[in-house]
Amino acid sequence: MMSIKRIDxxxxMSGAVIHGNTVYLAGQVGEGESVTDQCKSSLAEVDxxxxxxxxxKSKILQTIxxxxxxxDFAxxxxxxxxxxxxxxxxxRATSEAKLAAPKYKVEFIITAALD
Known part of the structure; x- marks a missing residue:
C-alpha cells in the first residue's frame, strides 16, 4: 500500500499531498492588487x-x-x-471562475511528479 504524506x-487542508510519485498542491492564490502581483506571489508559493x-516546476504534469x-488572460x-x-x-487549462474572495484574481492548481 502506498503511503500518503501531507505538507503544511x-x-x-494541506498545502500539498504526496501519494506515490505524484504531488498534488492545494489551489494557490497570491497577494497584491494586480493579476501580475498575484501570479508572482502564487507561483513563488508553488515553487x-x-x-x-x-x-x-520542471516536473509539473498539469495546471488548472x-x-x-x-x-486578464494575457x-x-x-x-x-x-x-x-x-x-x-x-x-494546462484556464477558465473564468468566481474565486473564494473578491480580492483574488487568479488561482493555480498544480499536479506534479516527484524528482
Missing amino acids: VGSR RLLAASGSS IYLADIA EMNAVWEGWIDPANPPA
Whole structure:
C-alpha cells in the first residue's frame, strides 16, 4: 500500500499531498492588487511547496488556472510564460471562475511528479 504524506497541514487542508510519485498542491492564490502581483506571489508559493515535496516546476504534469476575469488572460500568461520551465511545459487549462474572495484574481492548481 502506498503511503500518503501531507505538507503544511492545516485544519481545513494541506498545502500539498504526496501519494506515490505524484504531488498534488492545494489551489494557490497570491497577494497584491494586480493579476501580475498575484501570479508572482502564487507561483513563488508553488515553487516553495514543490521544493518541500521533493519536486520542481520542471516536473509539473498539469495546471488548472482560474481567473476571476478572463480578460486578464494575457496578463496572467505574461507571468506564467516567464515562470514555467520552457523545456517542460505542463498540460494546462484556464477558465473564468468566481474565486473564494473578491480580492483574488487568479488561482493555480498544480499536479506534479516527484524528482
